[in-house]
Amino acid sequence: MGPPARLSAALRTLLLALGVALLALALCLVAFGFLVAGFCLWLAAHLGAPAAAAITGAALLALAALITLGGALLAQRPRAQAPETAGTLPLAGALLGALVRKSPKGALIGALLLGMLTEFLSPTLPHPAAKPAPQARE
Numbered sequence: 814m815g816p817p818a819r820l821s822a823a824l825r826t827l828l829l830a831l832g833v834a835l836l837a838l839a840l841c842l843v844a845f846g847f848l849v850a851g852f853c854l855w856l857a858a859h860l861g862a863p864a865a866a867a868i869t870g871a872a873l874l875a876l877a878a879l880i881t882l883g884g885a886l887l888a889q890r891p892r893a894q895a896p897e898t899a900g901t902l903p904l905a906g907a908l909l910g911a912l913v914r915k916s917p918k919g920a921l922i923g924a925l926l927l928g929m930l931t932e933f934l935s936p937t938l939p940h941p942a943a944k945p946a947p948q949a950r951e
Contacts, residue, residue, distance in 0.1 A: 830917055849873065
């Protein structure tokens, strides 16, 4: 595989990863919008519409200020060398990172299937029961 082909494959991989990241970001923003709308509606039912709008706006401003403050603190912090850690968690993280870098589509499909399997096998959630057979009327 020549340099142009490797560059093309790397560019395709980068664009795929960027597309998946942007899709995930868009879904997170939509979910956050629904949470904010639900919070505002819940407050409106308890406090009235004007108070709910004011509280929701203030909460969003406070969240924006916290994010800005955190970003400023992260930007000022000097970069430190990552400590060498031993154990299974860093190894598992490294293996998962390698899997995602090697095959982002496969990792995404695997995560989806694993999530579905977890939901299905979860003992805390009720499983859909089979419909009972209709009883004959006399």
